[in-house]
Amino acid sequence: MKIIIRFICTAAAAVAAFFLLSLVCCLIISCTSLPEKYGYWILIISLGIVCFAAGIFAACITEKTGVLTGTAIAVSIVIAVYIIVSIVFCRDIDVSGILQIPYIIPMLSGSAGGIVGANIKK
Secondary structure, three states: OHHHHHHHHHHHHHHHHHHHHHHHHHHHHHHOOOOHHHHHHHHHHHHHHHHHHHHHHHHHHHOOOHHHHHHHHHHHHHHHHHHHHHHHHHOOOOHHHHHOHHHHHHHHHHHHHHHHHHOOOO
Protein backbone atom coordinates (compact mmCIF):
# COMPACT_ATOMS: atom_id res chain seq x y z
CA MET A 1 0.00 0.00 0.00
CA LYS A 2 2.90 2.29 0.77
CA ILE A 3 4.33 1.77 -2.74
CA ILE A 4 0.98 2.61 -4.37
CA ILE A 5 0.74 5.85 -2.41
CA ARG A 6 4.28 6.76 -3.48
CA PHE A 7 3.40 6.03 -7.12
CA ILE A 8 0.31 8.23 -6.92
CA CYS A 9 2.34 11.03 -5.32
CA THR A 10 5.01 10.66 -8.01
CA ALA A 11 2.41 10.81 -10.79
CA ALA A 12 0.67 13.84 -9.24
CA ALA A 13 3.98 15.65 -8.79
CA ALA A 14 4.95 14.83 -12.38
CA VAL A 15 1.66 16.18 -13.75
CA ALA A 16 2.12 19.37 -11.72
CA ALA A 17 5.73 19.66 -12.91
CA PHE A 18 4.58 19.24 -16.51
CA PHE A 19 2.05 22.04 -16.20
CA LEU A 20 4.67 24.33 -14.64
CA LEU A 21 7.17 23.42 -17.35
CA SER A 22 4.56 24.01 -20.04
CA LEU A 23 3.82 27.42 -18.52
CA VAL A 24 7.51 28.29 -18.75
CA CYS A 25 7.59 27.05 -22.36
CA CYS A 26 4.55 29.16 -23.22
CA LEU A 27 6.21 32.22 -21.72
CA ILE A 28 9.37 31.53 -23.73
CA ILE A 29 7.37 31.17 -26.94
CA SER A 30 5.33 34.31 -26.33
CA CYS A 31 8.24 36.50 -25.20
CA THR A 32 10.81 35.47 -27.82
CA SER A 33 10.85 35.24 -31.57
CA LEU A 34 10.47 31.45 -31.47
CA PRO A 35 7.73 30.46 -33.94
CA GLU A 36 4.52 29.09 -32.44
CA LYS A 37 4.61 26.09 -34.75
CA TYR A 38 7.25 24.53 -32.48
CA GLY A 39 5.03 24.87 -29.40
CA TYR A 40 3.44 21.44 -29.74
CA TRP A 41 6.78 19.66 -30.02
CA ILE A 42 8.23 21.68 -27.15
CA LEU A 43 5.36 20.47 -24.97
CA ILE A 44 5.86 16.87 -26.08
CA ILE A 45 9.58 17.13 -25.24
CA SER A 46 8.80 18.63 -21.84
CA LEU A 47 6.31 15.81 -21.21
CA GLY A 48 9.09 13.37 -22.15
CA ILE A 49 11.47 15.01 -19.68
CA VAL A 50 8.89 14.82 -16.91
CA CYS A 51 8.10 11.16 -17.73
CA PHE A 52 11.81 10.33 -17.71
CA ALA A 53 12.23 11.87 -14.25
CA ALA A 54 9.08 10.18 -12.97
CA GLY A 55 10.34 6.86 -14.34
CA ILE A 56 13.55 7.28 -12.39
CA PHE A 57 11.70 8.07 -9.17
CA ALA A 58 9.18 5.25 -9.61
CA ALA A 59 11.87 2.68 -10.36
CA CYS A 60 13.88 3.83 -7.34
CA ILE A 61 10.84 3.03 -5.22
CA THR A 62 10.61 -0.59 -6.40
CA GLU A 63 14.33 -1.14 -7.15
CA LYS A 64 13.44 -3.72 -9.82
CA THR A 65 11.47 -4.12 -13.07
CA GLY A 66 12.52 -0.67 -14.23
CA VAL A 67 11.04 -0.93 -17.71
CA LEU A 68 7.61 -1.95 -16.44
CA THR A 69 7.61 0.56 -13.62
CA GLY A 70 8.79 3.43 -15.80
CA THR A 71 6.33 2.58 -18.55
CA ALA A 72 3.44 2.28 -16.10
CA ILE A 73 4.12 5.65 -14.50
CA ALA A 74 4.66 7.30 -17.88
CA VAL A 75 1.43 5.88 -19.30
CA SER A 76 -0.49 7.07 -16.25
CA ILE A 77 1.02 10.57 -16.57
CA VAL A 78 0.31 10.80 -20.30
CA ILE A 79 -3.26 9.60 -19.80
CA ALA A 80 -3.81 12.05 -16.93
CA VAL A 81 -2.43 14.98 -18.93
CA TYR A 82 -4.42 13.94 -22.01
CA ILE A 83 -7.66 13.72 -20.03
CA ILE A 84 -7.10 17.06 -18.30
CA VAL A 85 -6.25 18.84 -21.56
CA SER A 86 -9.19 17.21 -23.36
CA ILE A 87 -11.64 18.27 -20.68
CA VAL A 88 -10.31 21.83 -20.47
CA PHE A 89 -9.99 22.54 -24.18
CA CYS A 90 -12.21 20.07 -26.05
CA ARG A 91 -14.98 19.19 -23.58
CA ASP A 92 -14.81 15.55 -24.69
CA ILE A 93 -12.26 12.77 -24.54
CA ASP A 94 -11.15 11.03 -27.73
CA VAL A 95 -9.35 7.84 -26.72
CA SER A 96 -7.96 7.17 -30.20
CA GLY A 97 -5.89 10.37 -30.09
CA ILE A 98 -3.62 9.09 -27.33
CA LEU A 99 -2.15 6.37 -29.56
CA GLN A 100 -0.51 8.86 -31.88
CA ILE A 101 3.27 8.86 -32.27
CA PRO A 102 3.93 12.07 -30.29
CA TYR A 103 2.36 10.57 -27.16
CA ILE A 104 4.39 7.39 -27.46
CA ILE A 105 7.65 9.37 -27.17
CA PRO A 106 7.05 10.32 -23.48
CA MET A 107 6.05 6.74 -22.73
CA LEU A 108 9.35 5.48 -24.15
CA SER A 109 11.29 8.09 -22.20
CA GLY A 110 9.48 6.97 -19.03
CA SER A 111 10.59 3.41 -19.65
CA ALA A 112 14.15 4.63 -20.23
CA GLY A 113 13.93 6.53 -16.94
CA GLY A 114 12.74 3.34 -15.29
CA ILE A 115 15.80 1.50 -16.55
CA VAL A 116 18.06 4.24 -15.17
CA GLY A 117 16.18 4.36 -11.86
CA ALA A 118 16.32 0.61 -11.33
CA ASN A 119 20.08 0.64 -11.81
CA ILE A 120 20.77 3.45 -9.37
CA LYS A 121 22.59 2.12 -6.31
CA LYS A 122 21.37 3.31 -2.95
